Amino acid sequence: METVGHLINGERLDVGQRFQDVFNPATGQVTKRVALASKVTVEQAISAAQAAFPAWRNTPPIKRARVMFRFKELLEQNSAKICQLIGEEHGKISHDAMGELQRGIENVEYACGAPEFLKGEHSKNVGPDIDCWSEFQPLGVVAGITPFNFPVMVPLWMFPMAIVCGNCFILKPSERDPSSTLLIAQLLQEAGLPNGVMNVVNGDKEAVDTLLSDSRIEAVSFVGSTPIAEYIYKLATANGKRCQALGGAKNHAIVMPDADMDNAVNQLLGAAFGSSGERCMALSVAVAVGAGTAQALVEKMRTAMAALKVGAYSDASNDFGPVITRQHKDKVVGYIDSAEADGARIIVDGRNAEVAGYESGFFVGGTLIDGVKPTMQSYQEEIFGPVLQVIQVDSMQEAMNLIDNHEYGNGTCIFTRDGEAARYFTDNIKVGMVGVNVPLPVPVAYHSFGGWKRSLFGDLHAYGPDGVRFYTRRKMITQRWPSAGVREGASFSMPTLK
Incomplete structure (x- = not known):
C-alpha cells in the first residue's frame, strides 16, 4: 500500500512510526496510508527551513517571482492529476476540484507581483539632509496548518505569498487527504525553489503542537474549525508568534x-x-x-x-x-x-x-x-x-x-x-x-479573505494585501548624511521640523 510521507529539504521522506489510513470516501475503502510526523521529524523540517532562510531572504524578489511563474505553469500542466487526487481522497466532483485549483492558481498569480508590492515607500528630505523609507522584510520560518475541505486551494492561500516575501515555510496539511497537497509542494520544488524553503510534514496533534511551541517558528496560519482555531491562536500567541486562525461559520x-x-x-x-x-x-x-x-x-x-x-x-x-x-x-x-x-x-x-x-x-x-x-x-x-x-x-x-x-x-x-x-x-x-445576489462572496486573490467574531482569531485576513502584511515586518529607516563642515550641537528636545 502506498505511503504518503513528508517533503523535507527537497527530499521525499516516507518514514514514521505512526500511520493513519487514507480513504476514498466514495467507496469507503482504504487506499493509502499517511505517515504521522513525530516531534523529531517536524524539528528536522524546521532546521532545514532555518538553514535555507538566509540565502532565500537575500534572493531578489524578481527571482522569487520567477519561481512562482514557473510554479503556475506546472500547476496548470498537472491540473488533471491534481484534481484526480482531490477527488480520490476528498470526494470532490471533478469540476469542483478544478474550480478549487483555479482559485488557488489565482493566488499564485498574485504572488508573482512581489517586486511591486514589496517596494516599500520612500520620502526624500523629510528634514535637513534626512531621507526616510520603509522596507517589507520577511519574518523567517513560518508555518501553515490547513484543512481537509480544500487540500490545494487553502495551502495556495498561504505558502506562495509567504515564500515570495522571502520566508521559508513548513506546511502541515490535513492527514485525511494529503496526496494533492504533497504533489503541489513537489511541483514547487520542480519550479526551481531551493531545498529547505518549502517543507511538508504530515501529522496530527503532535506535529501541530511542535510547530506552535518551537521558538524558531515566527508565524502560524490556520484554517479549520473554531474550537481548533481558538486553540491554535492561544497557544501560538502565548509562545510569541504572529497568528491568523480562521475558524467555522454559519x-x-x-x-x-x-x-x-x-x-x-x-x-x-x-x-x-x-x-x-x-x-x-x-x-x-x-x-x-x-x-x-x-x-x-x-x-x-x-x-x-x-x-x-x-x-x-x-x-x-x-x-x-x-x-x-x-x-x-x-x-x-x-x-x-x-x-x-x-x-x-x-x-x-x-x-x-x-x-x-x-x-x-x-x-x-x-x-x-x-x-x-x-x-x-x-x-x-x-x-x-x-x-x-x-x-x-x-x-x-x-x-x-x-x-x-x-x-x-x-x-x-x-x-x-x-x-x-x-x-x-x-x-x-x-x-x-x-x-x-452573490451567495458565495469569496474575495478574489487581490483582496483578502476573513470573517468576524468567532470566525477569525487574529488581526489580519488571509491572502491578498493582508497576506503581504502578515508574512512581512515593516522596517522604517531614517538616514542623514550631514553636509561637509556642518555640525550641530546637542539637542534635548523632541526632533521637529518647523
Whole structure:
C-alpha cells in the first residue's frame, strides 16, 4: 500500500512510526496510508527551513517571482492529476476540484507581483539632509496548518505569498487527504525553489503542537474549525508568534419578498450543496422575510432539489460527492435527526442516500429543513454538510438581528432587487464577507479573505494585501548624511521640523 510521507529539504521522506489510513470516501475503502510526523521529524523540517532562510531572504524578489511563474505553469500542466487526487481522497466532483485549483492558481498569480508590492515607500528630505523609507522584510520560518475541505486551494492561500516575501515555510496539511497537497509542494520544488524553503510534514496533534511551541517558528496560519482555531491562536500567541486562525461559520442568506426567486433558488442550490456543504463559506441557512416568501422558497427548493445528483468524483454530471469520512457522515445525519426531534420539518431528506456501485461510500444527499428555530442545536452549530435550513422572519431587520446574534460572522448575502435595502445590509451587517445576489462572496486573490467574531482569531485576513502584511515586518529607516563642515550641537528636545 502506498505511503504518503513528508517533503523535507527537497527530499521525499516516507518514514514514521505512526500511520493513519487514507480513504476514498466514495467507496469507503482504504487506499493509502499517511505517515504521522513525530516531534523529531517536524524539528528536522524546521532546521532545514532555518538553514535555507538566509540565502532565500537575500534572493531578489524578481527571482522569487520567477519561481512562482514557473510554479503556475506546472500547476496548470498537472491540473488533471491534481484534481484526480482531490477527488480520490476528498470526494470532490471533478469540476469542483478544478474550480478549487483555479482559485488557488489565482493566488499564485498574485504572488508573482512581489517586486511591486514589496517596494516599500520612500520620502526624500523629510528634514535637513534626512531621507526616510520603509522596507517589507520577511519574518523567517513560518508555518501553515490547513484543512481537509480544500487540500490545494487553502495551502495556495498561504505558502506562495509567504515564500515570495522571502520566508521559508513548513506546511502541515490535513492527514485525511494529503496526496494533492504533497504533489503541489513537489511541483514547487520542480519550479526551481531551493531545498529547505518549502517543507511538508504530515501529522496530527503532535506535529501541530511542535510547530506552535518551537521558538524558531515566527508565524502560524490556520484554517479549520473554531474550537481548533481558538486553540491554535492561544497557544501560538502565548509562545510569541504572529497568528491568523480562521475558524467555522454559519452563513445566512436573506431572501427578501422582492427577490428574483428563481435566481435565488439556483444560487442557493450551488452554495448550499456544492462540495457537499463542506465549505466554510457554504450557505447553510436561508432566512425568508415573510410567510409568502418562505412558502415560495421552500416549494421551489423542493422541486429543484429533485434533480440534484450525488455520486463519485469521476462523473462530471454529478453535482456533489460524499462527505470526508464515515464519522463525519454520522455527525451530519445526527444534526438532521436533532432538527427533526426539535420540531423542524424535513422537506427533502438526504439521510439515506444511495449511489449505485458505491454502496459503502460516505454519501449524504441534499437535505432541506423548514421551520427551524434559533434555539435548535442544528441552527446554532456548524453542520458542514449538504443541509440547508430555512427560518421565517417578519422583517429584514429581524433577519439581520438573527445573523448579528450568531457567534460566527464569516459570510452572508442578501437576495433583493432593492438597492436601498442592499446598501443598508452591506453597511450594517456584522459579518466579514458580504454578497448582494452573490451567495458565495469569496474575495478574489487581490483582496483578502476573513470573517468576524468567532470566525477569525487574529488581526489580519488571509491572502491578498493582508497576506503581504502578515508574512512581512515593516522596517522604517531614517538616514542623514550631514553636509561637509556642518555640525550641530546637542539637542534635548523632541526632533521637529518647523
